[in-house]
Amino acid sequence: MIEPAKYQYTLLLLTEKGKAYDISDFVEGLSWEEPERELAARITFRAKNDKTSKGRLSALAKPGCYVYVMYAYKNKPLKEAVRGRIVEWNPSAKASEEQLRVKAYDDLYSLQESQDHVYYSAGVRTRSAITQLLKKWGIKMGAYTGPDVTHGKLLYKSDKQSAILLKILDEAKKKGGGKGFLRGVKGKVSVMKYGGNQKIYHFAQSENLLSVSHKVSTAGMATRVKVVGEEDDEGRRPVEATVDGEMKYGIRQKLVTRGTDESLDDAKKAAREILEEDGKLDRERTIKAPDMPIIRKGDAIHLKSATGTGYFHVLGVSHDCGNMTMTMTLQKTSRPSANKAEGTDDESRRKKDGTYQEGDTVNFHGGKHYVSSDAGAKGYDASPGKAKITIAGGSGRAHPWHLVTENWSKTHVYGWVDDGTFD
Numbered sequence: 001m002i003e004p005a006k007y008q009y010t011l012l013l014l015t016e017k018g019k020a021y022d023i024s025d026f027v028e029g030l031s032w033e034e035p036e037r038e039l040a041a042r043i044t045f046r047a048k049n050d051k052t053s054k055g056r057l058s059a060l061a062k063p064g065c066y067v068y069v070m071y072a073y074k075n076k077p078l079k080e081a082v083r084g085r086i087v088e089w090n091p092s093a094k095a096s097e098e099q100l101r102v103k104a105y106d107d108l109y110s111l112q113e114s115q116d117h118v119y120y121s122a123g124v125r126t127r128s129a130i131t132q133l134l135k136k137w138g139i140k141m142g143a144y145t146g147p148d149v150t151h152g153k154l155l156y157k158s159d160k161q162s163a164i165l166l167k168i169l170d171e172a173k174k175k176g177g178g179k180g181f182l183r184g185v186k187g188k189v190s191v192m193k194y195g196g197n198q199k200i201y202h203f204a205q206s207e208n209l210l211s212v213s214h215k216v217s218t219a220g221m222a223t224r225v226k227v228v229g230e231e232d233d234e235g236r237r238p239v240e241a242t243v244d245g246e247m248k249y250g251i252r253q254k255l256v257t258r259g260t261d262e263s264l265d266d267a268k269k270a271a272r273e274i275l276e277e278d279g280k281l282d283r284e285r286t287i288k289a290p291d292m293p294i295i296r297k298g299d300a301i302h303l304k305s306a307t308g309t310g311y312f313h314v315l316g317v318s319h320d321c322g323n324m325t326m327t328m329t330l331q332k333t334s335r336p337s338a339n340k341a342e343g344t345d346d347e348s349r350r351k352k353d354g355t356y357q358e359g360d361t362v363n364f365h366g367g368k369h370y371v372s373s374d375a376g377a378k379g380y381d382a383s384p385g386k387a388k389i390t391i392a393g394g395s396g397r398a399h400p401w402h403l404v405t406e407n408w409s410k411t412h413v414y415g416w417v418d419d420g421t422f423d
Contacts, residue, residue, distance in 0.1 A: 002201065003074075004208075004290035009321040010078060011045065012068040015060050023047065026057055029322050032069050032082050034183075034297035036316030036329050039162040040108035041184055041297075043069055043084040049091055049098035058091040058100045067104050069321070071293040080186055081293045081319075082106060106184035107139055111161035118164050120154040122261045126172040126180075129154065130165060130191055137161065142188035145196055147177025152259030173277065174256070174270040179313075181298045194313045195300035195333060198390060202408050203289055204304040210288040210325060214307040222278040223252045225271035230260060240264055243271040245279035254278070283332050285312065291319050291326040300333065302408050309409065311335050335406070356401075360389045362422040364403055369415035373397040377416065385411030387422065 011030055013021045030045040045067075049057050061067070065086050070078040084104030091100045105112075114137070120129050127148040131141055149172050156164045169180045169191075179194045203209055223245045228237040240258060254274055258267035287303065295301070299314045312330035319326045356362065366384035370377040375398035391402035399416035 002292065004292050004324070006074045007291060007293055007324070008072050009081075009293070010070040010072070012070060013061050014066040014068070016062060016065055021054075021060065023057065023061070026050065030069070031318060031320050031322070032084075033318035034316060035318075036297075039112050039165070039182060040105040041082045041084065043067055043082060043104040044102065046099055046101045049093075049100040056091075056098070058089070061086060061089070061100065061102060063087065063089045067102070069293075079293075082184065083187065085109070107187065108162070108182060108184055108189060110137060111139075111165065114161045115158055116156075116161060116164075117158065118154070118156045120151065122151070122153045122259065124151050124154065125149065126151065126168060126177060127191070129168050133161065133165065134189055140188040142185050142190035144191045146180030146191035146193050147172035147175075149175045149177040151175070152261050174273045175266075176269065176273060179277075183296065183298060192298055194298050195311075197299045199404065200300050200302055200311070201292065201295065202302045202304070202405075202412070202414070203287060205306060208289055209305070210290070212288075212305045212307065213286045214305075215282075215284045215286075217282045217284070218249050218252075220278065220282060221249060221252050221280070222254045222274055223247050223249055225254050225256055225274050227256045227258055227264070227267045227271055229258050241268055241271070243268060243275060245275035284315075285330045285332075286327065287330065288325055288327045291321070291324045293319060295326060295328070301328070301330070303330065304408065308332075356389055356392065358389055358392050361386060361406060362389060362403070363387075364405075364411055364413050364417070364422045366411070367417070367421055369403065369413045369417050370399045371415060373399045373402070373416045380415070382413040382415075383411045385413065387411065387413050 009030065010022060011024050011027050013023045026047040027045050028047060032041060032043045034041045047057055054060060063086050066083055067086065068083045069081040071081050072078050084106045086102055086104045087109065088103035125148055127144055134141055147169065151171060165182060173179050180191055181194060183190050183192055205212055225243045226239055227241040229240050231237055241264060256267050256270050258264065295314065295317060297314055297317050301312055301314060303309065303312050311333050313333050314328050315331050316329040317326060364384055364387045366382065368379035369382045370379045377399065386406040387403035388406055389401060390404050399418055401417050403413050403417055405411050405413050
């Protein structure tokens with residue numbers, strides 16, 4: 001069981017001379033966020049600009065230097081939450097004190113500030129297109145678990161690099177590749193799918209939430225998609241198909257352009273994908289909770305509130321390290337596929353030989369789940385229900401299996417359990 005109060009932050013500065021300093025004692029306000037409509041993560045802080053043996057902080061933390069937001073849980077070793085290069089540097093002075101305000105962004109920031117002409121010939125795959133673009137900008141590729149489909153010809157003129165990346169991912173989603181996003185991780189950029197996190201944390205209005213708000217909007221909604229063909233000599237595009245969705249909110253039309261290498265059926269499929277994604281009311285929730293640095297943009301969480309219960313994608317998140325709170329913007333989703341047993345439906349999977357492995361979905365019988373696999377670990381009661389095996393601890397442990405619930409409305413099992421407690 002995670003205890004948010006046990007998290008602590010540390011802020012490290014890497015100077016232009018390559019010296020690392022812990023400047024946490026100088027910092028009065030620190031936050032880091034991954035905004036919904038921005039590519040790069042942002043770090044902001046204000047600090048006392050006091051004299052030190054190395055000079056004032058403003059002489060060390062200069063534009064271009066890196067800062068690292070680190071965190072530890074229960075005094076365990078530090079882990080990196082996010083890093084960023086200083087972009088804004090603002091020292092100021094009052095009669096009683098001197099202060100430094102800093103804003104830093106991760107490596108994706110350069111893509112938000114750069115324009116280019118980009119062309120990919122027909123047949124390029126999503127992963128290849130994104131990898132080529134990042135390599136051109138000297139950005140190292142990390143993990144790739146996002147969409148990877150075949151595209152038609154892609155041409156972007158005078159677009160921001162960040163906009164190009166988002167357009168490529170959006171087209172991949174329309175082609176059935178799933179919803180993807182980019183995340184800076186330890187100096188590299190990973191392309192990931194929404195809801196791909198293995199551990200899904202539960203937030204409940206009566207348990208661990210500080211506030212909840214719910215907004216319903218038709219803005220950005222699509223109710224009709226037209227499929228248009230290639231331009232003729234006079235620049236006109238013929239309408240080849242029209243796909244209608246929920247029309248009671250009026251006509252909200254989007255276009256799909258069929259390339260020369262795409263069939264009409266493929267274009268219609270893309271139109272239906274748009275209606276599946278954008279043809280519904282936008283139900284957005286914002287929640288405020290005790291801070292957990294491990295929660296990031298793109299993760300899936302489970303929420304139980306007065307306005308509804310279910311799974312949600314984190315569209316954006318802001319971590320207030322001073323007050324130890326976080327604010328998340330959420331969008332409703334189905335149960336993340338990453339948390340289903342691969343190759344099965346929603347029914348539990350039982351091994352014919354009685355053995356189990358990580359990734360199996362099982363029926364938990366109910367009873368105790370423990371905070372660790374060790375003997376003497378504290379246990380809590382949990383009701384029966386479906387759960388996924390996330391860790392197979394093996395023999396020799398008092399509680400060798402780690403289960404994570406598949407349905408919070410049935411069981412809250414989320415911990416280590418004994419042999420024979422599931423099938």
